[in-house]
Amino acid sequence: MVSRAENELLTRTGPGSPGGDMMRRYWHPVALSEELPPGGAPRPIRILSEDLVLFRDDQGRLGLVEKLCPHRCADLSFGRIEDGGLRCLYHGWLFDINGRCLDQPAEPPDSKYKDEVRHTAYKCIERAGMIFAYLGKDPAPVFPEYEFLGAAEENRFLVRTSLECNWLQALEGNIDPSHLSYLHKPMAPVDSRAVPGSDKSADAYYREDTRPKLEIERTNFGVRNYSIRNAGDKGKYLRITNFIMPNKAAIVGNEGRVGQGYSLHWHVPIDDENNMRFDFIFNRARPIDRSRYNKHHETERTPDGRHVRNRANRYLQDRELMKTSNYTGMGDYFPVHDAYATESMGPIVDRTKEHLGSTDICIVAARRALLNAIAAVEQGNDPIHVIRRPEDNDCSNIVVVSEVIANEVDHKEFWKQRVHKQKMAVPA
Ligand code: FES
Ligand SMILES: [Fe+2]
Structure with missing residues (x-):
């Protein structure tokens, strides 16, 4: 459980605040x-x-x-x-x-x-x-060499969205694998591409196994999250996502569902009650289908990067749509569902009121990593994932996976197979 004092530490990032000092160690x-x-x-x-x-x-x-x-x-x-x-x-x-x-x-x-x-x-x-x-003191750390920054222009799609809540609750929506079976669920099966190793789509697995098994691993960049759903005769549907210190998440997204890239969501505090989400969506195998993303952006977003459906208009929820179209009745644009979930908590959620369950282990681990980082900075040390030497600038252990694998395969070793694959595919 998060105490009131810890919640303050985690959510306040203005100049001179402990959380702000920690945030100012990173780009x-x-x-x-x-x-x-x-x-x-x-x-x-x-x-x-x-x-x-x-x-x-x-x-x-x-x-x-x-x-x-x-x-x-x-x-x-x-x-x-x-x-x-x-x-x-x-x-x-x-x-x-x-x-x-x-x-x-x-x-x-x-x-x-x-x-x-x-x-x-x-x-x-x-x-x-x-x-x-x-925004921190000199010297600035080395800028991390993330894989998504190497994607060619035609292979990436970038977007910035303003969200009306504290950065951390918005970020936590990305490291919450069980919500995929609920919040974003279409009410009728959708025709989407099969995940590698299977003839079924990710949506089919979310629908069929609504109790994923979650495991976490602490790493030098933050937390690696495993979620495992039953894939019947084929084995297990493995998703690996990552919390990357201090305010980003590498998640599967549309490109990652079929194992060709992923989505990186970077939540930058505007102030303590608002944040900007920068998305890097990339595909390492082929150019991005821009029409797919632009379709939503034309209808669901304002020119200055806000959602048309927002807290003030109750996300234009339609209860008829809830019966036939999507679980939320808020349309089929996922970021709106996430905005509802995290903005509706209020500008800074009071985490002392939470009752965390077994599905929240990724979030607990991320909060612990952040509190450790704040303590490290208060003691005059660098927190994890502040990179000082070019020879340490290796982010290749940040791997996103969406794949069906045999039950006997050790999922905690599996990501290593995909490191090599990604390195080979990154454009020079
Ligand atoms: S030059 Fe006088 S206020 Fe800027
Ligand atoms: Fe979501």
Whole structure:
């Protein structure tokens, strides 16, 4: 059980909070590259309860600085991109991507005052169509070499969604394998592709075995989760998903159901009551079928990355649909079901009220990993999965599996067979 004090530790990530200090040891995505095109307007963003401005300078370099100008606090996101930086509209002070003040045009020409002013600025890097930032103290850790970042552009689909709840309860929806037999269930069998090793789809197994056996394993990146469903004569339907410190999950998703890729959900706190979910959906075997994802995005999402079905309109639940179409009556777009489940708990769920069951072992293990990480940082140490040396930058043990295997195969060894397969398939 989580105490009130532990719940505070786990959910608060603002500057100076223990959870915030822990979060600031890791890189986080802050925007899709397409949201900040070269020559585009600076973008106000809020992350870890800090108000910031993301911009590209006139050489295309990325900057992430505090939103309010250090002169008299006008909003820099309205500023001009020119002369090697971002210029405040109010009195023309100019800041580069490192927070140095390059110009104070209203000060006397011989003034050295600009050299004394240093604006808060954070490191950014751009990888795989996404912009990442590091909001902690120097030195920044090495950026992890995740498999999904190696997917070619045509093999990946990226999307960002704003969610109205604390980051952790949203994340926990990804490491909860038993909910697949309920929350996302279609009311009639759907015609989807068979999982490897079987002639049945994942949906068929969710429907037939609603009590998966769960096991966990603590790893150097977080927690590896095993869920096993009965596959009759063929053996067992094995799913392996991963909690990756501190705020992401590698789950099966559409591409992973047939063993060709997976979905990575990265939940970045906006503040303590809101989070942004960045999804990397990739297929290592073939180009992504964009029409499949775009179909939902056109009808279920607003242009600024919110769900059309939301808490305010009760997710447009239709009780007739519940009889014939889907379990929730909220349409067939899975992220809406997950948003209902996690947003409806309230902005920050009170975990002292929970009654955890046997299906919650993955969530318990993830919370424990996070509390250990917070304690490590409080003691001045790095938490797990903060990578300091390039030679340690090996994430190949993060493996997602959706496959039917024989009962006698040791599922805890099985993922190792898929490491090699993934490495071979990653584009150079
Ligand atoms: S407030 Fe920005 S230059 Fe004065
Ligand atoms: Fe879900």
